[in-house]
Amino acid sequence: MSERVLMTAEDVRRAIVRIAHEIVESHRGSHDLVLIGMRTRGVPLARRLAAAIEQIEGGALPVGSLDIGLYRDDLSVRGTAVQIAPSEMPTDIKGKRVVLVDDVLFTGRSVRAAMEAILDLGRPRRIQLAVLVDRGHRELPIRPDYVGKNVPTARGDDVRVHLSETDGSDEVAILPELEQTSKQEELS
Amino acid sequence: MTSPLREARSRETAIPVHLTEPSGAREWDRRHVLDLDDFSVSEIEQVLETADAMKEVLARDVPRAPALRGTTIVTLFYEASTRTRASFELAGKVLGADVINLTASGSSVEKGESLIDTVRTLRAIGAHVLIMRHPMSGAPYLAASHGDARVVNAGDGWHAHPTQGLLDLYTLRNHIGSLAGKRVVIVGDVTHSRVARSDIWGLSKLGAEVVVCGPPTLLPAELGRDHEDGLPLVTVETDFDKAVQGADAVMTLRLQQERMTGGLLPSLREYSRLYQVNEARMEKARPGAPVLHPGPINEGVEISAAVAHGARSLIEEQVTNGVAVRMALLYLMRGLK
Numbered sequence A: 001m002s003e004r005v006l007m008t009a010e011d012v013r014r015a016i017v018r019i020a021h022e023i024v025e026s027h028r029g030s031h032d033l034v035l036i037g038m039r040t041r042g043v044p045l046a047r048r049l050a051a052a053i054e055q056i057e058g059g060a061l062p063v064g065s066l067d068i069g070l071y072r073d074d075l076s077v078r079g080t081a082v083q084i085a086p087s088e089m090p091t092d093i094k095g096k097r098v099v100l101v102d103d104v105l106f107t108g109r110s111v112r113a114a115m116e117a118i119l120d121l122g123r124p125r126r127i128q129l130a131v132l133v134d135r136g137h138r139e140l141p142i143r144p145d146y147v148g149k150n151v152p153t154a155r156g157d158d159v160r161v162h163l164s165e166t167d168g169s170d171e172v173a174i175l176p177e178l179e180q181t182s183k184q185e186e187l188s
Numbered sequence B: 001m002t003s004p005l006r007e008a009r010s011r012e013t014a015i016p017v018h019l020t021e022p023s024g025a026r027e028w029d030r031r032h033v034l035d036l037d038d039f040s041v042s043e044i045e046q047v048l049e050t051a052d053a054m055k056e057v058l059a060r061d062v063p064r065a066p067a068l069r070g071t072t073i074v075t076l077f078y079e080a081s082t083r084t085r086a087s088f089e090l091a092g093k094v095l096g097a098d099v100i101n102l103t104a105s106g107s108s109v110e111k112g113e114s115l116i117d118t119v120r121t122l123r124a125i126g127a128h129v130l131i132m133r134h135p136m137s138g139a140p141y142l143a144a145s146h147g148d149a150r151v152v153n154a155g156d157g158w159h160a161h162p163t164q165g166l167l168d169l170y171t172l173r174n175h176i177g178s179l180a181g182k183r184v185v186i187v188g189d190v191t192h193s194r195v196a197r198s199d200i201w202g203l204s205k206l207g208a209e210v211v212v213c214g215p216p217t218l219l220p221a222e223l224g225r226d227h228e229d230g231l232p233l234v235t236v237e238t239d240f241d242k243a244v245q246g247a248d249a250v251m252t253l254r255l256q257q258e259r260m261t262g263g264l265l266p267s268l269r270e271y272s273r274l275y276q277v278n279e280a281r282m283e284k285a286r287p288g289a290p291v292l293h294p295g296p297i298n299e300g301v302e303i304s305a306a307v308a309h310g311a312r313s314l315i316e317e318q319v320t321n322g323v324a325v326r327m328a329l330l331y332l333m334r335g336l337k
Helices: A009-027 A042-057 A109-121 B004-014 B041-058 B083-094 B115-124 B139-144 B162-176 B194-205 B268-275 B315-334
Strands: A004-007 A033-038 A063-066 A097-105 A126-134 A146-150 A158-162 A171-175 B072-077 B098-103 B129-134 B150-156 B183-187 B209-213 B235-237 B249-252
Touching (some): A004 A009, A004 A126, A004 A146, A009 A171, A033 A042, A042 A063, A063 A109, A109 A126, B041 B083, B041 B162, B041 B194, B041 B315, B072 B083, B083 B098, B083 B129, B083 B150, B083 B162, B083 B315, B115 B139, B139 B150, B162 B194, B162 B249, B162 B315, B183 B194
Parallel strands (some): A033 A097, A126 A146, B072 B098, B072 B129, B209 B235
Antiparallel strands (some): A004 A171, A158 A171
16 A cells, blocks of 8 residues: 655645644734634634744734534435534634634535625625645636645545554545455545 | 233243343344333433433533434323433434424313324334333234334333333442442332332342342332342342332332322321431431432421421432433434434
8 A cells, every 4th residue: 555645744844834834824813813614623623723823923813713514515315314513613713714624625615605605694804715735626617715735536545644643644645446455434 | 810920921021131241342233122121231321321411511601412313202201200301302312403392181082092093103203212101011023013112111001111211320430439239219109110110120130239238018019039030130128217228329219109008008197107217317328328209299298398308318419410321322222213
């Protein structure tokens, strides 16, 4: 089995610092900013981004976690329910500038669900999207505002993001479709 | 004619008990929710965890999420109910389902349509989930075995009320934490209580020490016997003052007035003197031990007004949690074909 490393721990760190600078530049500071991580790995990424922005701008940045289970559009396609957890918002997002954070952007369907979930929680002034990896193959008209790394992939490739908070260490790797033996278990 | 109680019993013994099971698997493949007797511990945990997410939805300014869009839920009630029916209806609507309410009066049931035909008809018009309450124990099992609608038992005779059991577990756990080893007293008319039966199953599966208390005429004879018949092990105590000693929580049952006419109780006054949940008795429980009641309450009979409306009372919270727990169940059952 040959996994190819796309980003090392150091690459992940640099990407987060760069995105933090881009967010600060685009928003001219961090005023009214709320970072919302999509469960599971978007949450630690959002925390790291917030810490990086705080390093640049000072002050504390609210970070929320979003569960999109109730908003998925494949509910009737999937055989069983996805385990869900409560979304946690640190502050009222009404009128705020929300940056949605996820690890991998693929079809765009999760992001669509996340936007619907956010809009049910309040009416932010603006929603932007930051992802660590954009692997292409969009099925909806969605594009990220901040990208750690663009990776050309085949549709069936497996892109795995490991973060120290959830998986023990930082790394992004790709397992090409042709070399997968048990890819079913990773499709989620 | 066999008594509903006997039917209930034989059904309980017919289904194996899973007392221990790892809670790793997250797949949900249960089509029907008929009682808690055949729930695994991990299924119970999954419902309670999902209910947490549903509480977050209910706490929003506009409590809505689209998870059940396109699902049709029919509540079919052959017996009066306010809170359970309203709770299911709200649970479905919050998640975007279409909910149709049917009662036995005013439907084809009055024209003599059989239960099985009603179930088939409802399925034919597109009902995915059938929420059913019936005065006969076992009626939802009959409905579940005909046609392919998913059936949720909203109370059948004296037998079971599984969603009440789940919401009681959820409410209790939010207040006293893990139920393992906790002493939970169920007091009142246990014989005629489907709530008590489902509570006993749920509590014992989560490892609580269940103490059942009431006048001997209102306690089922089979209770407290050995584990050999597959029933959960409970302690029986007819003296409430002893039962409440060191209790971590007390679950009060509604005393149905019609029990008096059947000669099971000499007088309401005597019942409340011996079994009423009041502040003086609750003093003997663990400090701050909460009190639950499935409602509607007979204030001054099985529970004193001071306790029912006091700091220990979780009665209102039970109602709110009932919606969250039912949302959780409907959500989990939704993906099934």
